[in-house]
Amino acid sequence: MKKFILTFSVGLIGFIAVAQVPKAIPQSQVEAHVRFLASDALKGRDTGSPELNIAAQYIASYFQGYGLQTLDSTDGYFQPVSLFKESTLSSATLTFQDEEFQLVEDMLVLSGDSLTEEVPVVFVNYGMPDDLEGKELEGKIAVALLGRPGDTNPQSAFFASAEKQKQITEMGGVALVELYRSAQIPWSLLVRYLNTEQMKVGNATSDEELPVVWLNDGQSTLKSLFEENSGEMASLSIGSKVRQPVDTKNVVGILEGTDPDLKDEHVVLSAHYDHVGINPQATGSEDSIYNGARDNALGTTALLSAAKYLSENPPRRSVLFLAFTAEEKGLLGSQYYVQNPLVPMEWVVFNLNTDGAGYNDTTKVTVIGLERTSAEEAIYLASLSASLDAIMDPVPEQNLYDRSDNVNFAKLGVPAVTFAPGATDFGPEIMKYYHQVTDEAESLSFNYVEKYCEAFTKAAENIANSESAPVWKEGDKYEEAGKQLYGR
Ligand SMILES: [Zn+2]
Numbered sequence: 297m298k299k300f301i302l303t304f305s306v307g308l309i310g311f312i313a314v315a316q317v318p319k320a321i322p323q324s325q326v327e328a329h330v331r332f333l334a335s336d337a338l339k340g341r342d343t344g345s346p347e348l349n350i351a352a353q354y355i356a357s358y359f360q361g362y363g364l365q366t367l368d369s370t371d372g373y374f375q376p377v378s379l380f381k382e383s384t385l386s387s388a389t390l391t392f393q394d395e396e397f398q399l400v401e402d403m404l405v406l407s408g409d410s411l412t413e414e415v416p417v418v419f420v421n422y423g424m425p426d427d428l429e430g431k432e433l434e435g436k437i438a439v440a441l442l443g444r445p446g447d448t449n450p451q452s453a454f455f456a457s458a459e460k461q462k463q464i465t466e467m468g469g470v471a472l473v474e475l476y477r478s479a480q481i482p483w484s485l486l487v488r489y490l491n492t493e494q495m496k497v498g499n500a501t502s503d504e505e506l507p508v509v510w511l512n513d514g515q516s517t518l519k520s521l522f523e524e525n526s527g528e529m530a531s532l533s534i535g536s537k538v539r540q541p542v543d544t545k546n547v548v549g550i551l552e553g554t555d556p557d558l559k560d561e562h563v564v565l566s567a568h569y570d571h572v573g574i575n576p577q578a579t580g581s582e583d584s585i586y587n588g589a590r591d592n593a594l595g596t597t598a599l600l601s602a603a604k605y606l607s608e609n610p611p612r613r614s615v616l617f618l619a620f621t622a623e624e625k626g627l628l629g630s631q632y633y634v635q636n637p638l639v640p641m642e643w644v645v646f647n648l649n650t651d652g653a654g655y656n657d658t659t660k661v662t663v664i665g666l667e668r669t670s671a672e673e674a675i676y677l678a679s680l681s682a683s684l685d686a687i688m689d690p691v692p693e694q695n696l697y698d699r700s701d702n703v704n705f706a707k708l709g710v711p712a713v714t715f716a717p718g719a720t721d722f723g724p725e726i727m728k729y730y731h732q733v734t735d736e737a738e739s740l741s742f743n744y745v746e747k748y749c750e751a752f753t754k755a756a757e758n759i760a761n762s763e764s765a766p767v768w769k770e771g772d773k774y775e776e777a778g779k780q781l782y783g784r
Pocket of ligand 1: 568623651653
């Protein structure tokens with residue numbers, strides 16, 4: 297693990313940040329928040345559960361108590377989030393040439409309407425815009441290779457799929473079939489992950505989209521089958537799914553900045569407050585509750601701590617506090633938020649998110665994306681003022697940056713990082729608690745939790761008071777999106 301190296305000189309401002317310990321949020325209060333949010337009574341804070349709504353009420357009551365304001369377009373401190381739950385498919389088959397592909401065994405349906413069609417297929421290579429140019433897809437099934445050329449990482453394949461789906465819909469296609477071949481995630485694991493009830497952003501009665509089917513090409517035979525027989529007829533039948541609306545919300549409050557020239561700039565502080573609920577397979581006296589103390593009662597507590605401290609010490613920029621629902625269902629609360637922002641996205645100069653799986657080093661905080669924005673120094677010094685060393689993501693191969701709510705802001709160009717408890721690897725000490733029933737308040741060091749909350753709070757304060765707003769480092773993947781968002 298490469299340690300973060302202090303590459304800047306600690307000047308006068310740095311000295312002040314280190315010397316001035318923030319007004320501490322009393323440990324007893326920090327502990328009370330974590331213990332309540334991670335209590336058995338909240339049954340693991342599953343999205344859609346009444347217990348998660350109790351957690352929302354709890355957060356809102358503290359936002360109110362700390363003097364945060366509500367926004368005009370919200371229901372008090374709540375932003376209702378429109379989500380629906382979708383059952384697994386009853387049936388699906390695809391027949392082509394002499395092959396018959398069956399649901400689960402050979403194929404998965406990622407999205408889309410039920411249908412029964414007998415139409416020609418067109419092989420479109422990767423289905424990139426270049427591949428699609430000039431193709432006649434009206435009333436046909438497009439068959440494509442997974443992902444993009446040279447990138448079959450399943451996570452990026454999802455994003456690529458959505459882009460192909462959009463373009464093929466515009467071209468009048470009836471379905472998109474992609475040939476799944478990935479060394480990273482075998483088919484059986486993909487099935488376990490995807491062939492379950494799913495939650496999605498949207499209205500349960502809204503129109504469906506173009507079906508997207510992934511076919512298991514583990515034997516590497518399907519490319520030639522479809523390429524050589526492009527233009528031949530296939531029959532595709534997709535059964536129905538049951539959709540139900542989910543009652544859930546983001547919790548949001550705002551603190552106005554004190555500087556007339558800077559208060560239109562907003563720093564978003566965020567933490568997801570949901571977790572994964574209970575284990576229905578637990579038997580007898582076995583613990584069934586995923587308390588989610590680390591993930592993310594701790595982060596929610598850091599958010600509450602920052603709300604308290606900053607409302608007593610208001611910074612120059614405005615601060616928007618967001619507690620997200622449905623992170624564990626696929627970052628859905630933050631997805632909904634950025635699609636339905638409460639202040640214009642171009643006014644949001646930074647997203648400081650807090651989330652984490654666990655920690656193995658109580659002298660550190662791990663900041664996912666630390667080195668990617670110019671807020672690096674402000675965060676490093678803030679951590680130091682809480683006697684913690686801020687380190688970079690020790691496991692970039694885990695794609696943690698893309699696995700928490702910060703990424704929904706980053707994709708739109710907002711410089712964003714995720715503050716996480718001190719982890720120097722993603723090893724046994726982390727896995728012992730990560731999405732396990734053992735992730736309980738009793739197993740935390742509250743001494744550390746208090747410091748963590750201080751570091752987060754101080755980082756927020758430094759960023760909200762800094763002379764200029766943070767920007768992406770040159771050459772970052774999201775730098776261009778940032779330039780477009782802010783028009784500079
Ligand atoms: Zn989390």
